[in-house]
Structures are given as structure tokens and as C-alpha cells.
Amino acid sequence: MLQLNVEMLKRVQGDPCRFDFLAELPPFELQGKNLSFPGPVKASLVVNSTGSALAVEGEVSGKLSLTCDRCLEHFDYSFEVPIKENYTRSTEGGGDEVVSFAGDILDITPEVIKSIILSLPMKAICREDCRGLCPSCGCNLNKDRCDCGKEDTDLRLSVLKDLIEKSSK
Ligand SMILES: [Zn+2]
Numbered sequence: 001m002l003q004l005n006v007e008m009l010k011r012v013q014g015d016p017c018r019f020d021f022l023a024e025l026p027p028f029e030l031q032g033k034n035l036s037f038p039g040p041v042k043a044s045l046v047v048n049s050t051g052s053a054l055a056v057e058g059e060v061s062g063k064l065s066l067t068c069d070r071c072l073e074h075f076d077y078s079f080e081v082p083i084k085e086n087y088t089r090s091t092e093g094g095g096d097e098v099v100s101f102a103g104d105i106l107d108i109t110p111e112v113i114k115s116i117i118l119s120l121p122m123k124a125i126c127r128e129d130c131r132g133l134c135p136s137c138g139c140n141l142n143k144d145r146c147d148c149g150k151e152d153t154d155l156r157l158s159v160l161k162d163l164i165e166k167s168s169k
């Protein structure tokens with residue numbers, strides 16, 4: 001969980017508070033897929049008390065385990081997302097732009113996961129030159145070689161040969 005102890009910001013106003021730490025993030029679901037973090041994420045945040053609200057700004061970086069859309073292998077996707085969010089104590093009520101919280105612990109996990117989801121590419125590809133799976137036999141062309149492509153050309157050639165033989169008759 002990405003939690004900030006903002007107790008001291010209750011008393012001191014005006015002085016921004018820096019938070020640099022590593023934290024474990026829980027797995028989350030996206031489009032029916034369960035996504036998890038292979039290790040802790042790094043948070044570098046500054047929290048400013050504006051009197052009525054706490055303004056959190058900074059970035060969170062780390063790795064997310066994804067499945068390649070082409071070869072279906074797992075790979076670590078590196079992300080670095082900006083965080084900019086305003087929080088207000090629940091007793092003061094929140095507006096559209098503000099997330100409310102209670103107590104001295106500010107849990108920014110939901111907003112961070114939202115930012116990570118927004119940063120994800122439309123298609124998750126393990127590497128730019130991923131060769132994917134063979135459409136005929138399903139083998140991973142990054143690791144294995146198959147003869148499917150070869151047979152295709154052989155087949156086309158033999159059809160051509162047949163045509164030539166027929167037309168010459
Ligand atoms: Zn791949």
C-alpha cells in the first residue's frame with residue numbers, strides 16, 4: 001500500500017513534506033486480467049498543506065508483470081507515472097477534484113493504480129521485435145523455429161508446378 005503519514009502536516013502549514021520510499025502495491029484487475037507487481041514501487045512525492053486540502057505531487061515508478069499480446073509470455077513492464085491529486089479530510093466534504101480521507105494516514109494506492117492503468121500501452125508487447133506465435137503450430141517464434149513457413153512456400157510452389165504442367169499439356 002502507498003500510505004503517507006500526514007499527521008505532521010496537520011499542525012505545520014505551508015511547509016511542504018517530502019516522501020521518498022519503497023512500497024508494495026497490491027495486485028489489481030484490469031479487463032478481466034489480474035495484474036501484479038514483481039517488486040516494490042518507488043514513490044517520490046511532495047505533500048503540501050493548503051489549509052483545507054493536501055496537495056500530493058510527484059511520481060511513482062516500478063515494474064508491472066504483463067503478458068505479451070503477441071507471444072503470451074510474461075514480462076516486466078517499467079512505468080513511471082506522475083501523481084497529482086488533492087485530498088481533503090472527509091469531515092470537510094470533497095468536491096469533484098478532491099478525494100477525501102480520514103485519520104492521519106493518507107492512502108494514495110487507488111489513485112496511483114489509476115495513473116498506472118492510464119499509462120499502459122494499448123497493446124502490451126514484450127519487446128519491439130517480438131516475433132509472436134506461429135499462426136499454424138503456435139510455437140513461440142522468439143525461442144523456437146518451426147517449418148510451417150517453409151511448408152507454405154513448398155505448397156505454393158507445387159501448386160505452381162501443377163499449373164505449369166497442366167498448361168503445357
Ligand atoms: Zn512477446
Ligand SMILES: [Zn+2]
Binds near residue numbers: 139146147149
Ligand atoms: Zn509453426
